[in-house]
Amino acid sequence: MEKYRAITMRNIHELADIAQISEEQLEAISVVGHVLPFKTNTYVVKHLIDWDKIPHDPIYILNFPQKEMLLPHHYDLMKEALETEDREFIHEAALRIRHELNPHPAGQKTYNVPAIDGEKLPGIQHKYQETVLFFPMQGQTCHAYCSFCFRWAQFTMKDLRFGMKEIDLLIKYLEANPQVTDVLFTGGDPMVMKAKLLDYYITPLLEADLPNLHTIRIGSKTLSYWPYRYTEDEDSDEVLSIFENVVDSGYHLAFMAHFNHFQELRTRALREATENILKTGTVIRTQSPLLNHINASPSVWATLWKQQVRLGMIPYYMFIARNTGAQHYFSVPLVKAVDIFRKAYNKVSGVARTVRGPSMSATPGKVEVTDVVELGQEKAIALRFIQGRNPEWVGKIFFARYDEKAIWLDDLVPFKGKEFFFEKELSSYLQSAEKNYEQIRLVREQELSFSPIA
Numbered sequence: 001m002e003k004y005r006a007i008t009m010r011n012i013h014e015l016a017d018i019a020q021i022s023e024e025q026l027e028a029i030s031v032v033g034h035v036l037p038f039k040t041n042t043y044v045v046k047h048l049i050d051w052d053k054i055p056h057d058p059i060y061i062l063n064f065p066q067k068e069m070l071l072p073h074h075y076d077l078m079k080e081a082l083e084t085e086d087r088e089f090i091h092e093a094a095l096r097i098r099h100e101l102n103p104h105p106a107g108q109k110t111y112n113v114p115a116i117d118g119e120k121l122p123g124i125q126h127k128y129q130e131t132v133l134f135f136p137m138q139g140q141t142c143h144a145y146c147s148f149c150f151r152w153a154q155f156t157m158k159d160l161r162f163g164m165k166e167i168d169l170l171i172k173y174l175e176a177n178p179q180v181t182d183v184l185f186t187g188g189d190p191m192v193m194k195a196k197l198l199d200y201y202i203t204p205l206l207e208a209d210l211p212n213l214h215t216i217r218i219g220s221k222t223l224s225y226w227p228y229r230y231t232e233d234e235d236s237d238e239v240l241s242i243f244e245n246v247v248d249s250g251y252h253l254a255f256m257a258h259f260n261h262f263q264e265l266r267t268r269a270l271r272e273a274t275e276n277i278l279k280t281g282t283v284i285r286t287q288s289p290l291l292n293h294i295n296a297s298p299s300v301w302a303t304l305w306k307q308q309v310r311l312g313m314i315p316y317y318m319f320i321a322r323n324t325g326a327q328h329y330f331s332v333p334l335v336k337a338v339d340i341f342r343k344a345y346n347k348v349s350g351v352a353r354t355v356r357g358p359s360m361s362a363t364p365g366k367v368e369v370t371d372v373v374e375l376g377q378e379k380a381i382a383l384r385f386i387q388g389r390n391p392e393w394v395g396k397i398f399f400a401r402y403d404e405k406a407i408w409l410d411d412l413v414p415f416k417g418k419e420f421f422f423e424k425e426l427s428s429y430l431q432s433a434e435k436n437y438e439q440i441r442l443v444r445e446q447e448l449s450f451s452p453i454a
């Protein structure tokens with residue numbers, strides 16, 4: 001039995017038994033790791049990373065900070081700060097750089113937090129009609145951190161963490177909002193929670209017997225980074241029986257698994273874990289962002305989707321990497337993203353074409369980059385809403401000027417006219433949301449404090 005052991009800056013020297021990491025890479029890990037959170041574990045290191053291929057191995061890059069993940073001036077600033085060995089100065093420098101890295105993209109924090117009976121529900125986010133996101137307090141960390149993750153801000157800045165203990169408030173919210181059919185447990189990674197805690201959240205939800213609730217989703221990277229959660233952890237059996245119980249109670253349980261590369265699918269532990277989850281009646285759907293240096297090629301995606309289908313998983317989303325953190329390192333231009341998506345999509349049969357994307361989770365909604373087209377004599381980018389802050393936007397196609405460099409919706413300008421069709425309505429939504437939440441934000445900004453991560 002493999003016992004979970006995190007690898008962080010503190011015990012990184014233990015890696016010397018497994019792998020040769022050059023001095024240069026160690027320096028980069030230390031400098032970048034002081035700004036962007038860094039944590040991995042023994043399974044990833046022993047079974048997923050191909051050490052012969054470092055520094056180019058995709059799973060190595062996913063787990064270990066790379067020099068280029070900071071902009072050169074940030075890197076130098078941090079390196080100099082570390083040389084002072086002055087703790088406070090180092091923290092200040094890290095904080096300053098983080099604040100320049102767009103820690104809360106797409107208005108996540110301020111716009112989507114609902115309230116009930118005048119009480120704010122900071123552990124809930126509700127943006128799209130049918131689906132509520134729930135952030136169980138103890139699920140706000142992960143077995144390992146992905147270097148591109150937009151949640152890096154939560155792992156590093158205490159005050160910016162979402163979180164809520166009370167499942168009761170969630171149930172109350174669901175009762176008051178009969179249009180909601182799905183609850184998505186997310187984090188961090190809710191599957192870092194012990195079975196007992198998971199049960200503490202799930203059982204009351206089942207017992208509440210809400211007629212509107214049809215689907216419980218759990219977003220997790222554990223299948224990739226710690227598959228033993230479903231095979232040989234102390235409470236694996238309990239976890240699986242919670243899943244079974246959800247399904248037996250008549251709900252659709254969707255395990256939203258996160259995989260970035262087919263290399264994550266090759267271990268026996270992964271196969272066994274997958275089988276065990278599927279046996280409970282849970283459906284596994286998969287999603288990943290498109291990432292430069294990791295999976296920016298059609299053949300990687302085609303292989304990823306084909307192998308997922310073979311394992312019994314259903315490909316669901318290809319995302320565009322968010323405009324936060326090390327975006328300059330990971331981002332793929334939108335027009336290149338749609339090209340990669342299409343070339344990969346062309347290589348797989350219909351059963352893998354359940355996947356949608358490439359999609360941006362942007363302020364107005366989930367926006368798919370559909371195609372590059374010619375309108376008259378001019379090239380344009382065709383986009384389409386997959387989800388919208390206003391449900392009436394869903395399915396609508398709109399056009400932006402062709403732009404080879406654009407990496408996010410914010411970079412695009414309308415093909416015709418001054419604004420996109422949704423912009424007026426969006427700004428009025430945001431204004432009213434802003435008013436409601438101004439207060440929370442003020443309180444939180446005052447509390448802003450640095451918390452060491454490792």
Ligand SMILES: *Cc1c(COP(=O)(O)O)cnc(C)c1O
Pocket residue numbers: 125127128131132133361366386387
């Ligand atoms: C992606 C997302 C969802 C779920 O959307 P589906 O298209 O139903 O998978 C829900 N809420 C937010 C805020 C999201 O970004």
Ligand code: SF4
Pocket residue numbers: 141142144145146149150151152187188189220221258
């Ligand atoms: S597992 Fe998910 S939440 Fe955790 S670091 Fe990776 S992408 Fe972010």
